[in-house]
Amino acid sequence: MHVEPEIEVLLRVARTLTGSWAEAEDLTQESLVRAWRALDGFDGAHPRAWLLTILRNTHVNMNRRRRPDTVEDISVLPGVRPAFGALAEPSPEEQLVRNILPDDLERAIGSLDPKFRTVVVLVDVNGLTYAEVAETLGIPLGTVMSRLSRARQRMRTHLRTHTDREGIVR
Amino acid sequence: MIAGARRMLSCRFTAARLQRYLDADPSALLDPAEVRRLEAHLAECARCARAVEDFRSLRWAMWRMSARLRPDPAAVHRMHQVVDELVEDRR
Numbered sequence: 001m002h003v004e005p006e007i008e009v010l011l012r013v014a015r016t017l018t019g020s021w022a023e024a025e026d027l028t029q030e031s032l033v034r035a036w037r038a039l040d041g042f043d044g045a046h047p048r049a050w051l052l053t054i055l056r057n058t059h060v061n062m063n064r065r066r067r068p069d070t071v072e073d074i075s076v077l078p079g080v081r082p083a084f085g086a087l088a089e090p091s092p093e094e095q096l097v098r099n100i101l102p103d104d105l106e107r108a109i110g111s112l113d114p115k116f117r118t119v120v121v122l123v124d125v126n127g128l129t130y131a132e133v134a135e136t137l138g139i140p141l142g143t144v145m146s147r148l149s150r151a152r153q154r155m156r157t158h159l160r161t162h163t164d165r166e167g168i169v170r
Numbered sequence: 171m172i173a174g175a176r177r178m179l180s181c182r183f184t185a186a187r188l189q190r191y192l193d194a195d196p197s198a199l200l201d202p203a204e205v206r207r208l209e210a211h212l213a214e215c216a217r218c219a220r221a222v223e224d225f226r227s228l229r230w231a232m233w234r235m236s237a238r239l240r241p242d243p244a245a246v247h248r249m250h251q252v253v254d255e256l257v258e259d260r261r
Contacts (some may be wrong), residue, residue, distance in 0.1 A: 007249045025245050029252050036256040100231040107234045115225040123193070124232035125239060131197040145198060157222050 002047035003035055009048065010055060013136060016118065017059050031058045049163045050137040052128075100159060107162070108155040118150035119144055180211045184218050192225055 003010075010031060014024035035054050042050055079148075109117055116141075124132045133144045190198045191208055200208070212219050 004250065004253055009251075010243060011245060011249065015239070015241070021245065024241070024246065028249055032249065032252050032255065036253075044208065052230070100227055102235070103229075105231045105235065110188075120232070124229060125175060125236040127236060129197060130193075130195045145190065152189060152228060155228060159228070160224075161227055166233060169180065 001161075002039075002042070002044060003032060003051055006048050006051050007032075009053060009126070009128075013052065013055060013122065013128065014059070014127055016121050017136075018063075027055065027059055027062060030062060031055045034058055039105040048134045049132060052132055054109070056136050056138055104159055104162065111158050112151055112154055116147050116151035116154065119147040120155070123148055179214060180207075181218055184211045184215070185221070188218075188221065192222070192229065204215050209225065217255065 005029070010028045011021075011024050014027040014031075015021055017042075018024050018027055029056050031051065034057075035051055038054065043168060109121070112120070118137065119133055122128045123130070128136065130141055130144045130148075133148075134141045137144075187200055187208055193204065194230060212222060260261055
């Protein structure tokens with residue numbers, strides 16, 4: 001089945017959309033059931049994009065009162081696990097720079113409007129491509145790029161304002 | 171004055187493309203001429219070069235957060251069981 005390699009991604013994205021691991025599991029399970037029912041009509045070309053669209057629609061159907069492109073408080077990190085494995089390895093250049101403190105980072109993310117926060121978390125934390133974020137949120141690619149750019153700009157400004165040093169790194 | 175205005179335009183050009191340059195996302199790649207112009211500007215503009223350093227730091231910090239936000243392996247296993255049961259039901 002096309003979905004099995006994507007299960008972890010679905011759970012992570014569902015966590016971003018719902019704000020909790022318990023709800024993420026419910027959403028992922030329901031999405032898998034719907035995907036299975038729709039499998040005959042799937043051409044097999046882009047399973048992740050297909051599944052993310054199903055995840056979005058399922059999320060909207062399961063919780064119509066909540067906007068699908070918002071995210072809960074990222075500072076609440078239930079089930080935080082030790083760092084092992086990762087999505088996309090950062091470049092050696094990125095690994096060389098000094099680190100932003102996690103508390104500062106969480107405050108910077110928390111300072112964002114939810115619609116900007118969701119996009120930056122989906123790209124930088126969940127590791128989705130721009131096109132996958134567009135599928136997940138049902139918004140145009142250009143909107144993904146503009147929200148991402150503004151989110152990162154605002155986070156940079158927040159970090160620079162609150163660290164009182166040159167640059168944002170420590 | 172002309173040099174200053176030219177520099178400002180170049181900063182704007184760079185800022186408008188910086189995230190796409192850093193992400194190199196397959197659906198929004200810059201063309202080679204844009205990359206050359208952007209990199210030439212970064213080589214001579216300390217302000218934009220510092221922005222690049224900041225955004226790289228930010229991406230790295232977010233990447234480290236992603237490693238802390240992995241789902242519980244038991245949850246992943248349960249989702250695989252859901253798929254297995256669906257497959258089993260069809261047989």
